[in-house]
Amino acid sequence: MHIAVLHGGDSAEREVSLRSGQAVARGLTTAGYHVTLIDTKDYCLSDLATxxxxxxFIALHGRGGEDGSVQGALEYMNISYTGSGVLGSALAMDKIRSKQVMQSAGIPTAPFAIVHKESFDKESVAEILTQLGGKVMVKPSHEGSSIGMSVAETPIALTESLITAFQYDKEVLIEAWISGPEYTVAILGGDALPSIHMETPNTFYDYQAKYQSQTTQYHCPSGLSDVDETTLRKIALNAFNATGAHGWGRVDVMRTESGQWQVLEVNTVPGMTETSxxxxxAKVHGLSFVDLVTRIVAISLEQKG
Structure with missing residues (x-):
């Protein structure tokens, strides 16, 4: 089977995507597939048709690869691909609308406010901060890898955070600060894999903590009780399904100091370097990296059939 691995692109997550694609290509080659690695930056996607x-295998992160755009183009050309379809990809990539969907589905997620660049009123900042508990996380609606995100505890800081976030997006999510440990749950073919607990000395699990820090710690198994692990996996699966995602992905969740779970977001094309x-x-679940990429391909082919 000839598999094209799409990576790179021109999103803000390009560097991570390049590394993911290279790792996936190595894994699939080891598994015996004929692999072509394609950097989609300056590449005419229609060339895939011939x-x-x-x-x-989609290893593109962020805009243009994780938001339904590439998925729609591939469907138009009748080319099968890994991961979620157009709807699931677009919805999960949109932090605001995915939170609205989760909220309506009864999935626990932190209180939030929405600010639009065109109608942004600096006079409303103090009121928003108060409504959300005095400390907030500011997130561009359509970015991943914590790009453009920051914490604010004062009206001045919130205004500055919004101005920074507006550089990436016209819509910005302001989320009530969650104080507690962060976890992530990988989804593979309808199953939730063992959760991972991330620990960082940084203020939050930001880009630096994810990709550059030598001090970030990952615990898998995460140390939860069997009951808590089962509950977390169920919540993650519910959130994943609520956004219309399928195939494989990852759900990020935090736990408040009082023990309540709060879903942060759904990732439909999470990082796939060999240390992601x-x-x-997957390794704790008994799957090597080669097993994992092979399984992702098999799942997507099963869904096509």
Whole structure:
């Protein structure tokens, strides 16, 4: 089978995507597939239609690859691909609308406010801060890897955080601060893999903590009781399904100091370097990296059939 691995692109997560694609290509090659690695930056996607490709493994992170755009193009060309479809990809990538969906579905998620760049009123900042408990996380609606995110505890800091976030997006999510440990749950073919507990000395699990720090710690198994682990996995699966995601992905969750779970977001194309979170969980589940990428391909082909 000839598989094209799409990676790179021109999103803010390009560097991480390049590393993911290279790791996936190595894994699939080891598994015996004929692999073509394609950096989609400056690449005409329509060329895939004549490239005699049997299947596509999407290793693109962020805009243009994780938001339904590439998925729609591939469907138009009748080329099968890994991961979620157009709807699940687009909805999960949109932090605001995915939270609204989760909220309506009864999935626990932190209180939030929405600010639009065009109608942003600096006079409303203090009121928003008060309504959300005095400390907030500011997130561009359509970015991943914690890009453009920051913490604010004063009206001045919140205004500055919003101005920074507006550089990435016209819509910004302001989320009530959650004080407590952070976990992530990988989803593979309808199953939730063992959870991972992340620990960082940083203020939050930001880009630096994810990709550059030598002090971030990952615990898998995460140390939860059997009851808590089962509850967390169920919540993660519910959130994943609520957004219309399928195939494989990852759900990020935090636990408040009072023990309540709060879903942060759903990732439909999470990092896939050999040391990324999904491969870590898969290893504890008994799957090597080669097993993991092979399983992702098999799941997507089963869904196509």
């Amino acid at each position: 490239a005699k490709v049997d299947h596509v 979170l999904v491969p870590k969980a």
